[in-house]
Amino acid sequence: ETFKDKVVDLFATHFPDKDPRTFQVDRIKGGSFNRIIGVTISQPKPQEFTWEWVLQVFHNMCGQRQVKKDEKYIIRIPRAKYEGDEMKYDVAVLQFAASRLPYPIPRVQFVDYTSENALGSPYTIQPRLEGNNLAPVQTSLTVEQNVKLTRYVMDIHRKMHSITSVAPGVIHPDTTTSSHLSLTRFLVPEHPKGHEKFLALKHATLPAESQTTKQFLLELCNRQEDLDETTQDWAWPFWHQFKQIINLLHDRGFLPDDEVFHFSHLDLLGRNLLASVDHDRNTIDITGVLDWDMEFSCFAPKFVAYKAPFWLWVTDDVNDENEDFADTISDPEKPSLVAAKRIFDETAGEDWKRFAYTPEYQIARKMFDVLKTGCANQPMQVQAQEVVRRWKDLYPEDE
Template sequence: MPQFSEQSPLEQYDQAYYDILQVRLLQLVSELFPEIKGSSQMIIEEIGWGSYNQVMGVTIWQSEPFQGLAATVQNFFSRLCRTAKVQRSSDHQDYAIRFPFHDGNEFTILGNDMGRDVAVLQILQSCLAIPLPKVIKYDLGKDNALQKPYILQNRIRGQTLEVLMDTLNSKQMTHIVEKIAAITAPAAGMISGENAADIRGWESKLKQFAVPTYTVAEAFPDYAQPSAEPAQAQTPLKYLIVHCQRWLAYEASMGYSKNEALWADIIVVARSLDRLGLLGDCFHLVHDDLFPRNILAEVKDSTSVEIRGIIDWDISFFAPKCVAFRPPYWAWIGEDAQERDEGNARIEPEDDTGVSLQEAFLTAASDEYIRFGFSQEGVFARQLFYVVERGVLTPCEVDLANMLVSQWRTLYPSDFTNSDSW
């Protein structure tokens, strides 16, 4: 049984789970690679896990590489296989298998929709010139040896930037963010799982952001539930206004009217951001989990690393331009920073390493990136997007929205005078 840290979400599973998983994985790998003659030509190892999915690594040799190493299920599945001093020959291929923790029918939230994951990776492979996993084979049903949906993809080798942070290649990091943001669409929303089988025309098949969100729907099961409606082509400003109106309609269906004035003020801020040119005129691709754990790299020399790939595209979508240009403030603030606190973009680093990393990033970034990523208004725009997307039905969400409106009123008081927000 693999050993996991105390923070592992896999703790809830007992030995029986792993006993079954070992057998099923062995059978699945044998079916995926029928050319192998025995288990001595494969190693299966734990790579990691996310909020919804487990990831196992698979190494396949064309010939038998192990001499004197018993190739039992226990041997090739355990961490022994990861650390054993085995000479790897050049005739091997590395893969990764992703599958959900839960049964395949439990697709209740974005991260569990593996069909969408397949579509995202296939579309990005066709239009994004940065290293990312390639889909080799997938099965979105349960009629397979694993009895779960799975994706077989190539494995990108490297260490996460969590390990290599101090030698971050800032120029390459800015290049990657700008490459991702350069992919645009006419509507806000998420790539649809319908594109898994055919990616042609994907831009016209985006799914709109759900109102209510899955989290809100779970809290209020007696009211309207999320639906995967097609996203409509519109300007970023129009999207924000319509999304506010959708939330108002949902709240009205609950008999809740306390947020009407707040939503009106949010729309005033949105109009102001549009006037300042911070929303853009189309929607840009966002990797919303672009943090060190999902950036693989290797040491290039004594002062820098080379980014080898970007993984975990589960939380990716199209949003106004300001959202796509979030700076990697985690690089120079340090481990204590709240990774989703957009205000971190305007916090100055406290140590020499952080100062050097920030200066290197600012030197490499374009003027557009700096304006959208670091300006006070750019930070406001990102914060506003997430308020609108998630709604204001909890005290924390209401407090954040009121704070943004209050601060914007201080900066641009005339925008609230005789405004026609609707």
């Protein structure tokens, strides 16, 4: 039995009134954390001389041609081998975002957190949103299209800025409605050489509590340091250096104690937007906002939420996560990029721009990424070193 057959069997259980012969299964490019499968349920033609066939012929003769649209779905299957515990958090985030934000966000129609199914894996089934991935065409947009896109992306961020909490954390599966918010502390990331002690630590999650930004960052730093000592009997020196930077950021007024935490999508880039682009009519419509996973969607410090969407004014050859380009236009000769940067600078407001362009906050965001993810792999170890180096360059007197 092929994987395609397994998908057909699964859909036959969820759509018992449909003919499995109308199921078309396609592989879709997935992400780092999920395998994506597309399924189209075609609408069968009515049999000749049935009432449905007669009505269809009649409508066609009257110029009222009625065409039933195919039903399209996607299956998201986690690449990691676990029994759905973390997927419960992903579903909770998705449902919370869909209930609080007025944008085309996927909804979960079916979910199984176990492996006791035709696929042998946890999965979710979602109606497939219209449109194509924006990333491949984003830099070819016209000025008018990129201006509309920039305003739309900024509007998403503003709506998320308005959703706040006195506690930082990840949305807990107990969150059942848009008005009932339950948060847990950031989950300690998995270590590739984990053992029993680590697993006990990993699942010892606690409800999130009201904290200042400084308290939250120091606590997260201590948890990562404890994780290192638990799994490898020593800790990276970055954690001690990060604590010094956090305290200095607070002492210099960059982490005031009265700030709350904001709902954030940390990977809101072109690759996670679906769009319908019509170059003939010079229009663009955003048809989907994707990737509301626990890994990227959380209640984070204000300096994290108020990052500039600078991917809107950089070219394909520029790393869309490198904030060295946040306050520059990678190709000043390209009018659409110039227009996007101008719209942000003119409409973002001084508060957002201060968080977006201030070097201390850019360093703090790189540090937060390490604090959230850990130093279990070389890229994050290099990033941690970069944080320390950039701070020393900015404040050599702190050594």
